[in-house]
Amino acid sequence: GAGVSQTPSNKVTEKGKYVELRCDPISGHTALYWYRQSLGQGPEFLIYFQGTGAADDSGLPNDRFFAVRPEGSVSTLKIQRTERGDSAVYLCASSPQGYGLINEQFFGPGTRLTVL
Amino acid sequence: DQQVKQNSPSLSVQEGRISILNCDYTNSMFDYFLWYKKYPAEGPTFLISISSIKDKNEDGRFTVFLNKSAKHLSLHIVPSQPGDSAVYFCAAIDNAGGTSYGKLTFGQGTILTVHP
Numbered sequence: 001g002a003g004v005s006q007t008p009s010n011k012v013t014e015k016g017k018y019v020e021l022r023c024d025p026i027s028g029h030t031a032l033y034w035y036r037q038s039l040g041q042g043p044e045f046l047i048y049f050q051g052t053g054a055a056d057d058s059g060l061p062n063d064r065f066f067a068v069r070p071e072g073s074v075s076t077l078k079i080q081r082t083e084r085g086d087s088a089v090y091l092c093a094s095s096p097q098g099y100g101l102i103n104e105q106f107f108g109p110g111t112r113l114t115v116l
Numbered sequence: 117d118q119q120v121k122q123n124s125p126s127l128s129v130q131e132g133r134i135s136i137l138n139c140d141y142t143n144s145m146f147d148y149f150l151w152y153k154k155y156p157a158e159g160p161t162f163l164i165s166i167s168s169i170k171d172k173n174e175d176g177r178f179t180v181f182l183n184k185s186a187k188h189l190s191l192h193i194v195p196s197q198p199g200d201s202a203v204y205f206c207a208a209i210d211n212a213g214g215t216s217y218g219k220l221t222f223g224q225g226t227i228l229t230v231h232p
Contacts, residue, residue: 104162
């Protein structure tokens with residue numbers, strides 16, 4: 001389809017393990033966002049990419065979290081030494097352009113991460 | 117610090133009646149507001165938005181009202197339909213004079229159930 005896709009849809013891991021979550025944005029969208037939604041809460045901003053560069057990573061909770069977008073398309077969110085508190089739905093969104101315009105953000109279905 | 121608040125976790129409405137979902141915010145720098153709708157296992161989808169220079173925006177059955185002095189906005193759905201049953205998120209952007217990249221700050225969400 002032409003929407004934002006995220007893989008895997010579900011990920012169960014053990015405390016202390018490393019995980020990677022993938023986001024395929026809509027083709028041609030230069031802006032890409034990661035959000036995290038904990039149970040009973042709204043999505044919380046993690047990081048924003050404009051092209052290949054992380055223009056704002058102020059929402060990343062700590063240095064165990066890292067994200068890349070090496071070719072300005074697919075993005076990977078990486079979590080090291082996972083903790084039970086990292087359990088949440090991780091949402092990716094893309095939009096045609098970032099700075100200067102309010103563009104609709106198109107969200108993927110999310111990856112549900114469970115840390116046992 | 118919850119900058120966008122949706123104080124009603126759930127709302128139940130009869131089909132054909134009006135649904136009113138409320139949202140309050142504390143950050144006076146927010147100047148653009150959006151409502152998103154979310155079905156289970158899907159990402160949020162954009163519904164309607166309003167700029168702070170307006171007090172009302174209408175799109176079909178959906179109307180958003182903004183009261184800047186009270187830092188309050190509401191979403192009205194008339195008439196409500198069973199297919200409207202979903203989680204509704206209020207979100208805000210600090211557009212920073214047109215330089216923002218669209219970072220969304222979400223409320224906690226309200227579960228709307230429309231009964232046939």
